[in-house]
Amino acid sequence: MFQGYVLSLTIWVPIAFGIAVLVIGNDKNPMPARWTALVGSLLGLAVGLPLWTGFQPVADMQFTEMIPWIARFNVNYHLGVDGISMPLILLNSLMTIMVVVAHWEVITDKVSQYLAAFLIMSGLINGAFASLDAILFYVFFEAMLIPMFLIIGVWGGPNRVYAAVKFFLYTLLGSLLMLASFIYLYWQTNGSFEILDFHRVPLGETAQKLIFLAMFMSFAVKVPMWPVHTWLPDAHVEAPTGGSVILAAITLKIGGYGFLRFNLPITPDASHYFDLFMVTLSLVAVVYIGLVALVQADMKKLIAYSSISHMGFVTLGFFIFNANGMLGGIVQMLSHGFISAAMFLCVGVLYDRVHSRMIADYGGVANKMPVFAAFFVFFAMANSGLPGTSGFVGEFMVIMGTIKVNFWWAFLAATTLIFGAAYTLWMVKRVVYGAVANDHVAALQDVNKRELVFLAVLAVLVLWMGLQPKPFTDVINPTIQELLRHVGQSKLG
Amino acid sequence: MNTATFSLSTMAPAVPEIVLALLIFTLMIVDLTLRDEDRHVTYWLTLLSLVGTAVLCCFTIGRASVVTFQGMFVSDVMSQVLKAATLLTVAATLLLGRSYLEARRLLSGEFMCLALFGALGMMIMISAHHFLTLYLGLELMALSQYATVSLQRDSVRATEAGMKYFVLGALSSGLLLYGLSMIYGATGSLELTRVAYAIEHGQAQQALAVFGLVFVVAGVAFKLGAAPFHMWIPDVYHGAATPATLIVGAAPKIATFAFIMRLLANGLQGMTADWQQMLAVLAVASIALGNVVAIAQTNLKRMLAYSTISHMGFLALGIMAGTDNGYSSAMFYLITYVVMTLGSFGMILLLARSGFEAEEISDFKGLNQKSKWYAFVMLVLMFSLTGLPPTAGFFAKLAVLQAAWESGFGGIVVFAVLMSVIGAFYYLRIVKVMYMDAPAGEITIDGRADTRWTLTAMALITLILGIVPGPLMDLCVRAITAAM
Numbered sequence: 001m002f003q004g005y006v007l008s009l010t011i012w013v014p015i016a017f018g019i020a021v022l023v024i025g026n027d028k029n030p031m032p033a034r035w036t037a038l039v040g041s042l043l044g045l046a047v048g049l050p051l052w053t054g055f056q057p058v059a060d061m062q063f064t065e066m067i068p069w070i071a072r073f074n075v076n077y078h079l080g081v082d083g084i085s086m087p088l089i090l091l092n093s094l095m096t097i098m099v100v101v102a103h104w105e106v107i108t109d110k111v112s113q114y115l116a117a118f119l120i121m122s123g124l125i126n127g128a129f130a131s132l133d134a135i136l137f138y139v140f141f142e143a144m145l146i147p148m149f150l151i152i153g154v155w156g157g158p159n160r161v162y163a164a165v166k167f168f169l170y171t172l173l174g175s176l177l178m179l180a181s182f183i184y185l186y187w188q189t190n191g192s193f194e195i196l197d198f199h200r201v202p203l204g205e206t207a208q209k210l211i212f213l214a215m216f217m218s219f220a221v222k223v224p225m226w227p228v229h230t231w232l233p234d235a236h237v238e239a240p241t242g243g244s245v246i247l248a249a250i251t252l253k254i255g256g257y258g259f260l261r262f263n264l265p266i267t268p269d270a271s272h273y274f275d276l277f278m279v280t281l282s283l284v285a286v287v288y289i290g291l292v293a294l295v296q297a298d299m300k301k302l303i304a305y306s307s308i309s310h311m312g313f314v315t316l317g318f319f320i321f322n323a324n325g326m327l328g329g330i331v332q333m334l335s336h337g338f339i340s341a342a343m344f345l346c347v348g349v350l351y352d353r354v355h356s357r358m359i360a361d362y363g364g365v366a367n368k369m370p371v372f373a374a375f376f377v378f379f380a381m382a383n384s385g386l387p388g389t390s391g392f393v394g395e396f397m398v399i400m401g402t403i404k405v406n407f408w409w410a411f412l413a414a415t416t417l418i419f420g421a422a423y424t425l426w427m428v429k430r431v432v433y434g435a436v437a438n439d440h441v442a443a444l445q446d447v448n449k450r451e452l453v454f455l456a457v458l459a460v461l462v463l464w465m466g467l468q469p470k471p472f473t474d475v476i477n478p479t480i481q482e483l484l485r486h487v488g489q490s491k492l493g
Numbered sequence: 494m495n496t497a498t499f500s501l502s503t504m505a506p507a508v509p510e511i512v513l514a515l516l517i518f519t520l521m522i523v524d525l526t527l528r529d530e531d532r533h534v535t536y537w538l539t540l541l542s543l544v545g546t547a548v549l550c551c552f553t554i555g556r557a558s559v560v561t562f563q564g565m566f567v568s569d570v571m572s573q574v575l576k577a578a579t580l581l582t583v584a585a586t587l588l589l590g591r592s593y594l595e596a597r598r599l600l601s602g603e604f605m606c607l608a609l610f611g612a613l614g615m616m617i618m619i620s621a622h623h624f625l626t627l628y629l630g631l632e633l634m635a636l637s638q639y640a641t642v643s644l645q646r647d648s649v650r651a652t653e654a655g656m657k658y659f660v661l662g663a664l665s666s667g668l669l670l671y672g673l674s675m676i677y678g679a680t681g682s683l684e685l686t687r688v689a690y691a692i693e694h695g696q697a698q699q700a701l702a703v704f705g706l707v708f709v710v711a712g713v714a715f716k717l718g719a720a721p722f723h724m725w726i727p728d729v730y731h732g733a734a735t736p737a738t739l740i741v742g743a744a745p746k747i748a749t750f751a752f753i754m755r756l757l758a759n760g761l762q763g764m765t766a767d768w769q770q771m772l773a774v775l776a777v778a779s780i781a782l783g784n785v786v787a788i789a790q791t792n793l794k795r796m797l798a799y800s801t802i803s804h805m806g807f808l809a810l811g812i813m814a815g816t817d818n819g820y821s822s823a824m825f826y827l828i829t830y831v832v833m834t835l836g837s838f839g840m841i842l843l844l845a846r847s848g849f850e851a852e853e854i855s856d857f858k859g860l861n862q863k864s865k866w867y868a869f870v871m872l873v874l875m876f877s878l879t880g881l882p883p884t885a886g887f888f889a890k891l892a893v894l895q896a897a898w899e900s901g902f903g904g905i906v907v908f909a910v911l912m913s914v915i916g917a918f919y920y921l922r923i924v925k926v927m928y929m930d931a932p933a934g935e936i937t938i939d940g941r942a943d944t945r946w947t948l949t950a951m952a953l954i955t956l957i958l959g960i961v962p963g964p965l966m967d968l969c970v971r972a973i974t975a976a977m
Contacts (some may be wrong), residue, residue, distance in 0.1 A: 139882035
């Protein structure tokens with residue numbers, strides 16, 4: 001009976017539970033809030049499962065819902081998913097559960113507000129992925145800033161306020177320019193905010209270039225692409241573990257998603273015009289940021305830079321305009337969602353025990369936490385793109401796609417397999433192996449059942465996607481083919 | 494003019510004004526007989542008068558436009574809606590200010606009567622259809638407000654603010670009158686329809702009319718507080734007792750909007766191209782100056798004053814579009830702006846107590862630890878002023894920006910959008926202070942239920958208008974269509 005409202009449920013169930021958590025929240029006894037949040041996040045995923053089971057592998061928008069919202073501007077509550085957005089919605093719902101489980105004994109200050117922020121954000125993110133109306137998308141996209149600002153600023157590390165404000169203003173600048181281009185498109189389409197109408201409307205060359213740049217500002221900041229990436233390491237380092245997980249696993253993907261949903265189909269000619277520019281920025285991110293990651297002394301910063309480098313693959317894949325690259329980019333987004341979340345959770349496990357993120361404060365952790373060490377090494381391998389893990393699939397496809405276009409681009413991109421392995425494994429070596437470094441490490445306890453659960457779930461997903469990517473690619477492929485066909489047609493005439 | 498026979502029915506469109514005037518006179522007499530400790534009777538009667546008249550106005554919404562008193566007075570959907578909004582705004586101002594006024598012994602018959610006379614002036618402005626009624630309403634409003642600001646006799650800051658307000662206000666009235674007299678000279682009439690007719694049919698002396706227009710726009714910009722005629726805003730907002738700031742800062746904006754609509758959009762419609770350029774300059778200057786200077790403020794009232802300047806710039810953006818789309822967008826912007834202003838100054842009133850003004854930004858430190866709800870209220874208001882969804886402020890900005898874009902002001906739209914990123918910084922600072930800082934001093938929330946519930950209502954209205962803005966937008970479209 002809820003068949004027609006699956007997407008609405010994935011949006012509003014977490015938000016409703018988030019508000020409920022706020023209402024029943026009690027700082028002295030956080031348990032009811034915690035359990036409500038857990039139920040809410042589990043239910044949030046459960047209501048989204050029909051998206052996976054009922055999805056038809058075609059390019060059309062599915063599970064659509066359409067209710068007029070603001071008649072005056074012809075804005076509709078128009079939802080729908082295709083092969084790009086559907087997996088991202090499920091990824092987000094899953095990660096929300098991870099965040100709720102991960103916070104359990106760790107966050108003790110203002111627990112209900114913390115959980116409510118994540119649940120509400122989860123709903124908003126699903127809304128952004130599911131919106132087919134530009135204003136609806138914008139509302140979700142911007143509203144997301146509010147809980148994230150609070151998550152970083154209230155529960156983060158010592159320099160949290162700086163990081164939160166930087167995050168907020170960077171993102172706002174980009175998205176307001178996007179709003180201006182929406183308004184332009186609204187008048188070009190004679191009064192429609194439908195994203196699919198934007199896809200069809202013919203646009204002149206200058207207009208396309210300007211719109212491309214405005215939207216580029218918005219999504220490049222989110223991805224983040226070099227050189228507008230500088231907010232990310234700050235935000236990650238200062239955010240609580242849950243905040244880092246959602247930032248890395250989900251909010252960065254909104255940037256990638258934005259390129260696919262807005263830039264490529266709305267401004268195909270400008271996308272071709274700027275392809276070299278995009279590829280260059282992506283390769284700089286892959287190579288240069290990979291090198292930057294190598295010298296980090298802080299584990300979270302290292303993973304943050306590694307995220308930027310991996311997201312470089314995503315944008316590279318999108319702007320070489322072939323099926324391998326684009327499919328690889330999307331697979332890489334999903335895989336990075338799993339792996340980066342797992343890496344941040346691993347660092348969180350260590351941080352909760354020792355209260356340090358510095359690599360130098362660790363050494364010989366394997367002696368005291370063998371189970372944890374096994375997971376950490378496994379995820380590190382996945383992060384450096386070991387075949388058999390999901391990290392390999394996306395990177396390999398992007399390199400395959402790139403090599404058809406330009407050998408040297410592919411060569412530069414492939415260096416990540418070396419750099420990625422270098423920075424990740426070197427960090428693991430210094431943290432996990434060797435002799436027990438100090439008393440803090442000597443006092444470490446291995447992972448408990450709660451931590452085991454979330455690490456194991458992510459490990460299974462990383463392996464599943466690495467060994468059997470076909471279910472994922474089958475879902476994505478028809479949409480990609482359609483998108484490539486669309487991007488191949490000029491809008492100028 | 495010999496057809497002007499007196500008949501009671503010609504007065505029907507002005508019934509709300511007449512009722513309010515009678516109520517004010519009654520109230521003044523009742524107040525004389527009250528002892529000091531019974532002053533709350535005056536307060537409640539004032540609220541009753543305001544709400545009663547507002548209800549009366551609401552009942553008239555939807556009636557056809559009527560021009561009466563030989564073309565002096567008009568009653569249309571726009572005037573009905575704006576009058577109801579004005580009266581309710583004044584009522585909300587009094588509700589929010591009650592505890593503050595009581596603690597400072599300002600809850601007097603004088604304050605209430607001046608507020609009511611101000612409201613009456615605004616109603617006349619809103620319904621004016623003739624330069625003379627426009628000016629009479631404006632002066633009735635302004636004189637009551639000069640007195641309201643200076644009412645706190647023992648405060649040097651308040652009397653200084655009152656003085657500045659008076660001098661600059663008189664100057665702007667002078668400019669306005671001078672401009673109106675020029676237009677009279679050019680067109681030969683004071684009545685709006687005839688002025689419009691004369692201009693559109695080329696019967697007016699173009700040079701003289703444009704000359705007058707410059708002064709009229711300057712006078713209006715003064716009243717609105719748009720840069721470069723904004724100088725009085727920060728000082729008056731800061732110096733006046735906070736409820737008096739609201740009396741000056743909230744409802745009069747509604748009346749001034751109506752004033753602009755009648756004067757520029759109706760009367761001087763034929764000169765749209767001329768005043769569009771002037772408003773464009775005002776809008777750009779206000780948005781830039783308001784947003785940039787607000788960053789440097791440590792006093793919340795001054796910060797909100799500069800934020801007002803930038804918001805008036807956005808309002809001018811909508812009016813400058815010069816289309817029904819633009820006017821109705823500006824009207825929506827105006828109503829949401831008034832709600833946000835009431836809320837944000839209401840927060841200052843809530844935290845103030847006897848001997849403590851709570852008007853420094855640092856006074857809001859750690860509010861979330863004291864009261865989650867009121868911290869959330871302020872969060873909603875600040876993000877709404879920023880223009881972030883899902884709050885009313887976002888749709889207000891969207892509306893005026895799309896209207897300005899439609900009329901070909903794309904460059905100004907992009908400029909305004911970039912400036913609002915700067916604006917975001919200082920609103921964000923308030924949120925940061927409330928949620929991320931430890932409390933500096935003791936925060937007490939012992940305002941009366943009147944203040945607390947009104948404040949809650951303002952936050953909820955801001956949120957609800959951010960989720961379902963449709964009905965109010967449609968009402969604004971109806972109002973503007975009827976008025977044009």
